[in-house]
Structure formats: C-alpha cells, structure tokens
Amino acid sequence: MKIIKRDIHGRGIREGQKFKFKFLKSPKKPIELVGSFNFNTDELRYEIDIHDHEEYACLSYVGYDVMYDFELLS
Numbered sequence: 001m002k003i004i005k006r007d008i009h010g011r012g013i014r015e016g017q018k019f020k021f022k023f024l025k026s027p028k029k030p031i032e033l034v035g036s037f038n039f040n041t042d043e044l045r046y047e048i049d050i051h052d053h054e055e056y057a058c059l060s061y062v063g064y065d066v067m068y069d070f071e072l073l074s
Contacts, residue, residue: 004037004046004061007072015039018051021070023059034073037061 003012013019015037022030033056035048046061061067 005070007070009071011072013037013070013072015046018073019070020073021048022068023056024066030068033059035059 001014003014005013007013007019018034018036020032020034023033025031033048033053034051036051037046038049038058039045040047048059048061048067050056050058059067
C-alpha cells in the first residue's frame with residue numbers, strides 16, 4: 001500500500017492508519033486532531049477522516065502548513 005505522508009519520526013503513514021496531527025484552525029491557534037487518510041474517488045484526492053471530534057468530521061488533505069506534526073499512532 002502506498003505511503004501518503006511521513007510522520008515526524010520518518011515512519012510512513014498509509015491509508016486507514018490512525019495518526020495525530022496539528023491543524024491551524026485559525027492563525028496561530030493550532031488544535032490537535034486524530035485521523036486517518038481516506039481516498040475520495042469522486043474528487044480524486046485524499047481526505048483525513050477525523051476520529052472522535054464534534055466540530056470536524058473530515059478535512060481535505062492539501063499538504064500545506066495548515067496541517068503539520070503528523071505522528072503515526074501504534
């Protein structure tokens with residue numbers, strides 16, 4: 001299975017694996033979320049399905065500085 005992103009320790013994150021990361025909800029106000037990658041076949045892009053969070057259910061993965069410090073959970 002294809003590695004989508006490397007975490008802060010250099011480990012590969014693949015679709016369906018659970019990881020935590022920081023998301024800039026607003027400038028200079030990061031929040032920590034837990035999610036997993038899922039490929040959206042309708043829009044041909046990866047999304048992050050968010051686990052156990054009331055405000056967010058899914059985020060489009062754009063790979064910019066809005067999402068950072070990915071860490072694979074074992």
